[in-house]
Amino acid sequence: MGLFGWRRRKREDRRPEHQDAAGDPVGGAASQGRPEPLSEAGIREALKDVRDPEIGRDLVSLNMVREVRIEGSRVTVGVALTTGGCPMQHRITQDIRDRLSEIEGVEDVEVDFGVMTDRERQNLFSTVHGGPDELAPAFRDESRTRVIAVVSGKGGVGKSTVAVNLAAALKSAGHSVAILDADVYGSSVPVMLGSRERPNVVEGVIFPVEARGLKFISMGNLVEEGQAIIWRAPIVNKALTQLMRDVYWDEPDFVVVDMPPGTGDVALTIAQRIPKAEALVVTTPQADAARVAVKAGRMAVQAHLKVIGVVENMSYATCPDCGKELQIFGGDGGRAVAGALEVDVLGRIPILPDASGEPGNALYPEDSGPGRAFAEIAHRLAGMKARRRLRVL
């Protein structure tokens, strides 16, 4: 019996029906301009285009493709999953079907699932994730991933709104992105993206949840809904350290971190653990918000993070009749903060309530005022040189 319960057929039996014993097409199909016969090597090559949705790498290099069987125009692929109840089975099946049906001669695709042994699973995760005491690969200095910590002084200025919309804009611009919601006490990313799904945890590795095309992890996905988090600082730091170490992000182009407001412990923990992180400061136009945003920016500098710019949120509303900017909140907070921190204002986001118009979706449409502003910020940010620096001890 094969790994997945089917009888392993002899090599000759696995030949496509239209091949002879030498493997040549029966009747000289190739010489008559007919399609090349299907081959196991060809199918495996095509399967290199199919990725495990959680790990983000192809099924072949992860050693998940265990059998390829060809019977005429019918192809059966045996896939070893990391866990029996893997929630990604449906998507993997669909992706395999979509890819293989592009091959001439394939009419029917079957996917048989099996499960890796404990040893295979451990090997897989130590290969993709590194040792247990390390930071997740994306956060290490040598990784190409840029970590953008979105900070604000005051709560309620739209820091989380900026974090998720910036991530979405970076994704639309073709970058791979993930979000770490480090706002432990007031996590709002799951609400903004409309998913409190529990993450899949395998061998101690936590796989981010995906919603609206964005991968993210948040305390909101790890604790019961409505449960208030009343943790003392050491516990919070422990939880955060776990999120920085045990979540499997792969190595996306960007990880956007939604930081808690203010200048507290969490920000210091992130700064110490991920010295390559770059801080993006969010403020509103009002003077009091700007004053504390400067404090948050200075704290980031003190913690040796590089401040890359300022986003002024809720800058203005657009008059529906004349299209002019209405300075509802007055002030010039963005420019004041940027001046104090000696960086640029990377963008000004207009006021537009009801981001998408649907509950559980705080992403602004790309053709809205905020959507365009976020696209511009993403463009400017992606054009900046990635930070490479040594850890300050």
Ligand SMILES: Nc1ncnc2c1ncn2[C@@H]1O[C@H](COP(=O)(O)OP(=O)(O)OP(=O)(O)O)[C@@H](O)[C@H]1O
């Ligand atoms: N540009 C905008 N136009 C209109 N409403 C906005 C805008 N930006 C944010 N909001 C709204 O303001 C409120 C606060 O936003 P958000 O939760 O992003 O702020 P925050 O700074 O992350 O808050 P907290 O400190 O609670 O984490 C939300 O209801 C959000 O929908």
